[in-house]
Amino acid sequence: MASLSLMFSSIKPFSYYSTKLTTHDMESSSFLAGGKRISTEKKNTILSRKVVFGSPRLSISNVASRPTPVVALPKQGIQTNYEKLVAWTSVKQERWQGELQVQGQIPLWLNGTYLRNGPGLWHIGDYNFRHLFDGYATLVRLHFDNGRLFMGHRQIESEAYKAAKKNNKLCYREFSEIPKPDNFLAYIGDLANLFSGASLTDNANTGVVKLGDGRVVCLTETVKGSIVIDPDTLDTLGKFEYSDNLGGLIHSAHPIVTDREFLTLLPDLINPGYLVVRMEAGTNERKVMGRVNCRGRPAPGWVHSFPVTEHYVVVPEMPLRYCAQNLLKAEPTPLFKFEWHPHSKAYMHVMCKASGNIVASVEVPLYVTFHFINAYEEQDEDGRVTAIIADCCEHNADTTILQKLALQDLRSFSGQDILPDARVGRFKIPMDGSPYGSLEAALDPNEHGRGMDMCSMNPAFLGKKYRYAYACGAHRPCNFPNTLTKIDLVEKKAKNWFDEGSIPSEPFFVPRPGATEEDDGVVISMISDKKGEGYALLLDGSTFEEIARAKFPYGLPYGLHGCWVPKT
Ligand SMILES: [Fe+2]
Numbered sequence: 145m146a147s148l149s150l151m152f153s154s155i156k157p158f159s160y161y162s163t164k165l166t167t168h169d170m171e172s173s174s175f176l177a178g179g180k181r182i183s184t185e186k187k188n189t190i191l192s193r194k195v196v197f198g199s200p201r202l203s204i205s206n207v208a209s210r211p212t213p214v215v216a217l218p219k220q221g222i223q224t225n226y227e228k229l230v231a232w233t234s235v236k237q238e239r240w241q242g243e244l245q246v247q248g249q250i251p252l253w254l255n256g257t258y259l260r261n262g263p264g265l266w267h268i269g270d271y272n273f274r275h276l277f278d279g280y281a282t283l284v285r286l287h288f289d290n291g292r293l294f295m296g297h298r299q300i301e302s303e304a305y306k307a308a309k310k311n312n313k314l315c316y317r318e319f320s321e322i323p324k325p326d327n328f329l330a331y332i333g334d335l336a337n338l339f340s341g342a343s344l345t346d347n348a349n350t351g352v353v354k355l356g357d358g359r360v361v362c363l364t365e366t367v368k369g370s371i372v373i374d375p376d377t378l379d380t381l382g383k384f385e386y387s388d389n390l391g392g393l394i395h396s397a398h399p400i401v402t403d404r405e406f407l408t409l410l411p412d413l414i415n416p417g418y419l420v421v422r423m424e425a426g427t428n429e430r431k432v433m434g435r436v437n438c439r440g441r442p443a444p445g446w447v448h449s450f451p452v453t454e455h456y457v458v459v460p461e462m463p464l465r466y467c468a469q470n471l472l473k474a475e476p477t478p479l480f481k482f483e484w485h486p487h488s489k490a491y492m493h494v495m496c497k498a499s500g501n502i503v504a505s506v507e508v509p510l511y512v513t514f515h516f517i518n519a520y521e522e523q524d525e526d527g528r529v530t531a532i533i534a535d536c537c538e539h540n541a542d543t544t545i546l547q548k549l550a551l552q553d554l555r556s557f558s559g560q561d562i563l564p565d566a567r568v569g570r571f572k573i574p575m576d577g578s579p580y581g582s583l584e585a586a587l588d589p590n591e592h593g594r595g596m597d598m599c600s601m602n603p604a605f606l607g608k609k610y611r612y613a614y615a616c617g618a619h620r621p622c623n624f625p626n627t628l629t630k631i632d633l634v635e636k637k638a639k640n641w642f643d644e645g646s647i648p649s650e651p652f653f654v655p656r657p658g659a660t661e662e663d664d665g666v667v668i669s670m671i672s673d674k675k676g677e678g679y680a681l682l683l684d685g686s687t688f689e690e691i692a693r694a695k696f697p698y699g700l701p702y703g704l705h706g707c708w709v710p711k712t
Pocket residue numbers: 156157158350397398448514515704705
């Protein structure tokens with residue numbers, strides 16, 4: 145397996161620009177209070193007191209302080225009329241950090257750091273990348289400290305990013321971008337590197353997780369793209385080295401991480417299947433829990449994410465399957481490293497965590513999903529598990545979602561439908577030996593504007609029956625995720641937050657310590673607005689009303705996934 149499972153590079157799921165600030169702007173600390181620039185001399189004074197403006201709801205408690213020196217990026221690529229679409233425009237500079245002004249009130253219990261990862265740099269010199277998922281990883285940090293908010297962002301120093309900066313060209317295979325060989329011999333060498341895995345990217349631009357032992361790791365779909373970072377400084381500390389001999393070059397970009405363990409899937413491209421592996425907190429060694437043999441062919445289905453229940457791991461086998469041949473091509477194919485095989489059908493497998501045995505394997509309707517939301521067990525009156533319920537953000541089995549996340553399409557966004565409609569897809573997997581499972585919308589997709597992705601939920605309900613999911617939804621007539629939505633899976637209703645012209649990123653739920661209600665907490669998101677600017681946004685998890693926002697020094701690109709690092 146070893147060498148061929150090498151063949152897969154990164155797939156990153158889902159996952160803009162402002163008026164230009166000069167270096168001088170940044171160094172002069174650049175934050176405005178009531179529309180007036182605050183001088184450096186006044187900053188410390190203002191820092192020590194709260195300034196309340198006309199509106200009783202608007203209070204400015206802090207100002208930016210001590211911005212980091214600007215580090216120049218490679219020469220910016222082509223600037224066009226999409227310049228203000230800050231979500232899809234490379235980050236302005238490699239790093240920044242400082243304190244933000246807060247409008248509203250940050251709950252005093254919210255102490256810790258929200259980290260968000262995502263592709264934030266889509267060019268090398270004058271060469272512009274084509275797809276959202278190609279960008280070099282940009283980490284953003286929101287640090288909450290007794291009502292104050294500190295922000296920072298920084299590029300992850302992957303080998304792929306460092307090589308691009310040094311050589312001013314693409315050096316590793318990204319999602320759709322492939323290094324151009326200088327000659328035929330170089331081409332042959334590139335193929336050899338592909339089979340060895342050497343040419344695969346380590347651009348960890350998809351997610352970030354806090355392991356049970358406190359280490360914070362950025363991830364993508366290549367195993368080599370597991371990179372340890374410092375959540376306080378955003379320093380790149382080095383590769384996360386797995387100490388086992390499991391091999392393989394790809395894994396799910398979304399492991400299930402708890403204080404006790406790290407669960408993930410390793411696709412086997414030679415004998416189509418998946419290894420379900422577990423890594424105990426405090427170790428670097430993955431151990432095999434069990435194996436799922438694929439029922440369809442010719443290759444395993446893409447497993448960007450998967451869900452678990454309290455006692456089971458649910459392994460999806462999607463008809464969007466890995467394709468080694470596509471990887472060998474010099475130019476992207478419509479489905480990139482995948483192929484759609486509807487004739488080989490779609491399946492869901494259930495593995496017992498304790499034994500590693502497959503306890504259910506059912507055919508289900510065709511589906512396309514990047515992200516599972518959660519799963520749980522249904523029981524009868526005697527406590528026997530009768531079915532597994534697994535929810536995901538489902539794109540109506542329409543694979544064009546992958547192509548439509550090309551930057552050119554995103555930058556030409558007109559406010560109309562541009563993506564396949566999406567829904568909360570609810571699988572029901574019977575546990576009585578039945579050969580078929582079902583897939584239906586958990587609620588009317590019009591509740592969330594027929595857009596749906598980038599989900600989160602209360603982590604205390606992982607694998608358990610739950611009621612609320614938070615996601616990016618859509619505001620009709622557009623189905624591109626331009627809202628934040630709170631979905632009530634019991635009442636089958638959604639509450640939506642919408643700011644016209646803005647693109648929000650993943651709404652991340654943080655429960656209030658000691659909370660007893662599932663939705664008692666806050667939802668954190670980062671917004672890229674129509675003026676090319678950006679801000680952090682806090683919504684009340686229960687009412688879904690805004691409780692605070694804080695403007696960034698400049699708009700940031702769209703991001704993908706985050707994690708919460710509580711204050712210790
Ligand atoms: Fe993802």
